[in-house]
Amino acid sequence: MSGYITEEIPAEELTRQIEQARELGDSVRRLVTATVVTDVGEEELAEARAHIDAAAEILERSRIDSSFGLRFNSDGRLRNWGNAVEGIRNPLAPPVEFHAEADHVWAEFDLGPQYEGPPGLVHGGVIGLILDQVLGNAAVNAGSPGMTGTLTIRYRQGTALGPIRVEGRLDRTEGHKSFASGTISTADGLCAEAEGIFIMPRWARGLDASRQLGVGDA
Numbered sequence: 001m002s003g004y005i006t007e008e009i010p011a012e013e014l015t016r017q018i019e020q021a022r023e024l025g026d027s028v029r030r031l032v033t034a035t036v037v038t039d040v041g042e043e044e045l046a047e048a049r050a051h052i053d054a055a056a057e058i059l060e061r062s063r064i065d066s067s068f069g070l071r072f073n074s075d076g077r078l079r080n081w082g083n084a085v086e087g088i089r090n091p092l093a094p095p096v097e098f099h100a101e102a103d104h105v106w107a108e109f110d111l112g113p114q115y116e117g118p119p120g121l122v123h124g125g126v127i128g129l130i131l132d133q134v135l136g137n138a139a140v141n142a143g144s145p146g147m148t149g150t151l152t153i154r155y156r157q158g159t160a161l162g163p164i165r166v167e168g169r170l171d172r173t174e175g176h177k178s179f180a181s182g183t184i185s186t187a188d189g190l191c192a193e194a195e196g197i198f199i200m201p202r203w204a205r206g207l208d209a210s211r212q213l214g215v216g217d218a
């Protein structure tokens, strides 16, 4: 399967690259938020756009031919910088930093105005995106990774934009299938709950366990 890449970047250099990636992602995330809520006049919009286009031209001077993929470094670190939920260099990702406990994974983070669906509330698709990842990570954390086969979401109440908490856990496994569940909540209480079936695909069943993870730690 393409997109799974092995690298040998010296540890110190990789640490520096990770810092730079986070900084770049954070700067563009700030830009995305500012773009949604800006109220400046026509002249300032034109000025900002010229700067943004100039920055894009610099970044485009050299680029990889595909998406970022999943990169395994020789020191054991994994990079999934393009991941839509936790990719540090992906400005579409919040990004979410998951914490792994013995029996569940969790994260707390803010969803800004770029994630709006109904006015003031998080878009339902964004909720699905986040629940997919947290349930998937719960399966990974429990040692039973897989790709999403089925994801069922119950939206209990609107999720206000701002701080949220997500949790996921592996409930049971059955052959190549992992059954996981999880929630999204805010200060208003439980907002959405999900159940998912994560399946180790046929093509991955013979691979080394580290190659089946599909999530990065950087």
Ligand SMILES: CCCCCCCCCCCC(=O)SCCNC(=O)CCNC(=O)[C@H](O)C(C)(C)COP(=O)(O)OP(=O)(O)OC[C@H]1O[C@@H](n2cnc3c(N)ncnc32)[C@H](O)[C@@H]1OP(=O)(O)O
Binding pocket: 132, 133, 134, 136, 137, 140, 145, 146, 147, 148, 149, 150, 175, 176, 177, 197, 199, 200, 201, 202, 203, 204, 211, 212, 213, 214, 215
């Ligand atoms: C490398 C890891 C990355 C790990 C990635 C970790 C990160 C997770 C977070 C991100 C998650 C994603 O976004 S993943 C991206 C979104 N998902 C996808 O693109 C998946 C697309 N679908 C597929 O690739 C495939 O259909 C699979 C992998 C779901 C299943 O195909 P398969 O590999 O051929 O499996 P197969 O042998 O037929 O079936 C195995 C068992 O699962 C059942 N089964 C098959 N499909 C489904 C289904 N949709 N929902 C329920 N159950 C199903 C079968 O009945 C069978 O049960 P039995 O007879 O054994 O009882």
